[in-house]
Amino acid sequence: MSKVIGDVILDVQNISLRFGGVKALTDISFNVKEHEIRSIIGPNGAGKSSMLNCINGVYTPSEGSITFRGQTFGHMNSRQVAEMGIARTFQNLALFKGMSVIDNIMSGRNLKIKSNIFMQALRIGPAQREEEEHREKVEHIIDFLEIQAFRKTPVGQLPYGLQKRVDLGRALAMEPQVLLLDEPMAGMNLEEKQDMSRFILDVNDEFGTTIVLIEHDMGVVMDISDRVVVLDYGKKIGDGTPDEVRNNEDVISAYLGTGH
């Protein structure tokens, strides 16, 4: 697989995040380049999800800034981040449970819908054609994720592994430039993990989407990542290619513990 890694698309500078007296993140800096798969790893409670939530605009960092395609932001809400072209999936599924698979993924097209509500309701003018175009994109994603059979099923009734796929599908429907994946393989068996890894690689490859990934499974991370950031207790302790990180003393001691 030969892919072209581009320039820096997302640059995180000196981010600190405090909740009251608790320091969740301390002075974290790293960057993400176009088309790469960038993983954030670390033991439980290391601040991985907090980091992702800062990029996504759920949390506002106490200090530092984030630059996305040359635009720097400190205060952003999730919706504005979505408008800029950053999509995400959730660690503990946040799907629209009562809605069908199709509707869930269609809802990801929300920002792309141009016709107004009256045209949509009456199916006049460009609204009909637009709906069809969106539907086509969504069908493509459904084929891609191999969930054709569950189109009309309310997602609440699907098994966990498939719900994770729908979550990914909804994010893909936004046609994001950067996709943030928060533990996409948590709680999956080996086969499901392999499927999900394949989807992530394909998304990266076919759609050219830049991916920021949080994952616990070291095997998976080392296999599919281009570069890895390691966090521990809210601090960055390692950054580099999988091989560099694997041989980093600090990383080894964080994971295996040090002799005292």
Added chain:
Amino acid sequence: MAFFLETLFGGLMAGMLYSLVALGFVLIFKASGVFNFAQGAMVLVAALCMARFAEWIPAWTGLESKALANLMAFAVSVVFMFLLAWVIERLVLRHLVNQEGVTLLMATLGITYFIDGFGQTLFGSDIYKIDVGMPKDPVFILDSLFEGGVLISQEDVVAALVAAVLVAALSVFFQKTGTGRALRAVADDHQAAQSIGIPLNRIWVIVWCVAGITALVAGIIWGSKLGVQFSLTTVALRALPVIILGGLTSVPGAIIGGLIIGVGEKLSEVYLGPLVGGGIEIWFAYMLALVFLLFRPQGLFGEKIIDRV
């Protein structure tokens, strides 16, 4: 037989009106997961606004045409309900994103009392009339089939038609438009909805505004039957069993639920009432709702909730 049909029609018509109020609850619940206690107060304040402006506009402008005055009062009331929705979003809901349902419920309880009081401060607290020119005279139909025919109220028929149109429009809105999908998405998960770029604040203003207009229509119809007065807020309580029956998330459910309750009340009063000494109408709906809660808590058309453990 003719008497039975009369009772049945009466029940259906009353049911349609319950449905209208129930719709307001369903709309807001569907789109934000909030059980909006203030719906009854919104019905009252909308009706008050309509009634008073229909009086004031001719008085201020010397307008002769009653229909035109009513139309203008209606327009003013729509704007008023929109402003109310906007203020509620700005001052209350915006600060409660991602909070528990109970927190939001308590907030709407506060909104209820505010609207009750403030509405009456603005518009006065007497009994007012709304006269939108609905035909008042009852007519006999089906003369050929039954001796003496069946007596129905034209006013009720008009009201039912209005309600039916409103329901059809809302169903299309929810099921067929992108905005409708966004509304349902917001109801399921605020955080996820925001992450895919759905503007929570705008969605809330839209849905409260639509619920406000539904309240206005319900208020006008009830008001022209009973007069606009504080007791209109209790109509909302009559709508509670309707939504339990129909399901909190279903627009058609609100309608069918309303019809069942309306018909059930009237028939039970007429046919069972004498056996137990009457007064069934008052509690029948609540009993029915209780039975439904035991056997089908999600209502007739509600989404069944399956929790993975």
